[in-house]
Amino acid sequence: MFEIKNLFVNYGGIEAVRDISFSVEEGKIVTLIGANGAGKSTTLRTIAGLVKAKSGTIEFMGEKITGKDPASIVGKGITLVPEGRKIFPDLTVLENLKIGAYLRSDDISKDLEWVYSLFPRLKERSWQYGGTLSGGEQQMLAVGRALMSRPKMIMMDEPSLGLAPLIVRDIFSIIKEINKEGVTILLVEQNANMALQVADMAYVMETGRITLSGKGSELIDNEDIKKAYLGK
Amino acid sequence: MEFFHQNLSYFLSGISVGGQYALIAIGYTMVYGILRLINFAHGDVFMCAGLMMVYLSSTLPFTITIPLVLLLTVLLGFVIERVAYMPLRSAPRMSVMISAIGVSYLLQNAALYFTGGLAKVYPEIPFLSNSIVIWDATTRVVTIVTPFLTVVLVILLTLLIKHTKIGMAMRAVSRDFETSQLMGIKINRVISTTFMIGSLLASVASLLYFTNYASVTPTSGAMPGLKAFVAAVFGGIGSIPGAVIGAFIIGICENIIKGGASIFGIPGSGWTTFSDAFTFAFLIVILVVKPTGLFGEKAVDKV
Numbered sequence A: 001m002f003e004i005k006n007l008f009v010n011y012g013g014i015e016a017v018r019d020i021s022f023s024v025e026e027g028k029i030v031t032l033i034g035a036n037g038a039g040k041s042t043t044l045r046t047i048a049g050l051v052k053a054k055s056g057t058i059e060f061m062g063e064k065i066t067g068k069d070p071a072s073i074v075g076k077g078i079t080l081v082p083e084g085r086k087i088f089p090d091l092t093v094l095e096n097l098k099i100g101a102y103l104r105s106d107d108i109s110k111d112l113e114w115v116y117s118l119f120p121r122l123k124e125r126s127w128q129y130g131g132t133l134s135g136g137e138q139q140m141l142a143v144g145r146a147l148m149s150r151p152k153m154i155m156m157d158e159p160s161l162g163l164a165p166l167i168v169r170d171i172f173s174i175i176k177e178i179n180k181e182g183v184t185i186l187l188v189e190q191n192a193n194m195a196l197q198v199a200d201m202a203y204v205m206e207t208g209r210i211t212l213s214g215k216g217s218e219l220i221d222n223e224d225i226k227k228a229y230l231g232k
Numbered sequence B: 001m002e003f004f005h006q007n008l009s010y011f012l013s014g015i016s017v018g019g020q021y022a023l024i025a026i027g028y029t030m031v032y033g034i035l036r037l038i039n040f041a042h043g044d045v046f047m048c049a050g051l052m053m054v055y056l057s058s059t060l061p062f063t064i065t066i067p068l069v070l071l072l073t074v075l076l077g078f079v080i081e082r083v084a085y086m087p088l089r090s091a092p093r094m095s096v097m098i099s100a101i102g103v104s105y106l107l108q109n110a111a112l113y114f115t116g117g118l119a120k121v122y123p124e125i126p127f128l129s130n131s132i133v134i135w136d137a138t139t140r141v142v143t144i145v146t147p148f149l150t151v152v153l154v155i156l157l158t159l160l161i162k163h164t165k166i167g168m169a170m171r172a173v174s175r176d177f178e179t180s181q182l183m184g185i186k187i188n189r190v191i192s193t194t195f196m197i198g199s200l201l202a203s204v205a206s207l208l209y210f211t212n213y214a215s216v217t218p219t220s221g222a223m224p225g226l227k228a229f230v231a232a233v234f235g236g237i238g239s240i241p242g243a244v245i246g247a248f249i250i251g252i253c254e255n256i257i258k259g260g261a262s263i264f265g266i267p268g269s270g271w272t273t274f275s276d277a278f279t280f281a282f283l284i285v286i287l288v289v290k291p292t293g294l295f296g297e298k299a300v301d302k303v
């Protein structure tokens, strides 16, 4: 469904992503794990169209989407929940959700209901400004906002970052639930343990390269991974 | 009451000029809000609207000229943004500012070329130019119309920003370009719309302002532009209500100073000379006391 081939991305002189290739199967949860600075965010931002690739191709549903602008990528059905949530603090919760559906002109009330059923707290706070929510609520809002575009594939950049363990568990169970509804998920995490537990397929990134890949359940028992990322 | 009655004409023209500054100031504050750019060319766009009126009304009836001037000014704002600012979207802010200064001089020089440097007589617009007497004070209809029209336009603009899709996009883009793009918003479209709204309001302001001032020169936009800018800073740049309130305060204070001789019983008319100096002294005081202005956001820069 989704495939990256030989992707290179530079920032000025810095090679942030060097020749990575991977694919995401429809309906699966795929995770990209790795230390800080490995190039995970850069990869997602390139897919989303925020950063231009130096070379390589990105294909989605049989169509080349390399170099397209962010609005067309969203239009094709790929959304990014950015690192640090990036909700709009002076828009209300409801407006934040509505703006997620910016490109749609059909009725969004069903999707709004769905998001509210996934995150009942957002419904209670729909008239509050986004900036007044707690970190966990903001992450829920960021995910809900992305769902409002009705994506085929949703990319999440470190959704567990800075959240309390209990909230992290909530977020991961929501990720599984969204996936059950048929949305393909590309998940970037430093929290390798949680990510590997939910992932069908996992890729490990180190300094711009993919150094290891395998089923989530396999990598979780891999000795190198245990040492490097699971702190065991 | 007697005092108010005697000086009514100063209050009236203060409120009227304040409304005109407000309409110009909105353009400064909205563009600043979205691009963090002080659009130095805005006052000159206002002047160009005045000149367009002069030239077009000499051959066309007002029913055509007025909408045409509004339309052409909107187009001018759009073109300036596309040509002079959009290519510099990722350049340092200083470069964009220099580009804005360049556009300002370009417009003034173009106006100089077309007018030959002569003051062009502004046409008498029927109804707006008519005289009326209010409580013994003689004034033009435009003086009375301006504050009402300003309030109506500000309400419409507020509704647009609060309750429409494009308004929501404007609020989002003024916060965060990148996340707005992730929502599928085409930021260049939103920025163009902002410039077009600012130019439309400046064009309306020019109709009202020049009707009271009788002539247009290539530098006619400089002073009202500068005062509207001061109003925007006073109100807290980026804030629309701030700009509107700031503009009314400056317009009224300026005219009270102009009328100072009679209001405070000081002989001679020397005070009028100082009304502009007052405006800028005012700005300095405000920036010292409250750098963010009346309604300014705290020093949070773009996140």
Ligand SMILES: Nc1ncnc2c1ncn2[C@@H]1O[C@H](COP(=O)(O)OP(=O)(O)O)[C@@H](O)[C@H]1O
Residues within 6 Å of the ligand: A011, A014, A015, A016, A034, A035, A036, A037, A038, A039, A040, A041, A042, A043
């Ligand atoms: N905007 C940028 N400009 C220059 N270098 C950047 C920029 N963003 C990231 N980098 C660099 O690219 C590399 C990869 O960063 P990133 O993709 O954010 O890694 P990760 O998300 O895995 O922590 C790092 O060395 C980082 O310093």
Ligand SMILES: [Mg+2]
Residues within 6 Å of the ligand: A037, A040, A041, A042, A083, A157
């Ligand atoms: Mg990152």
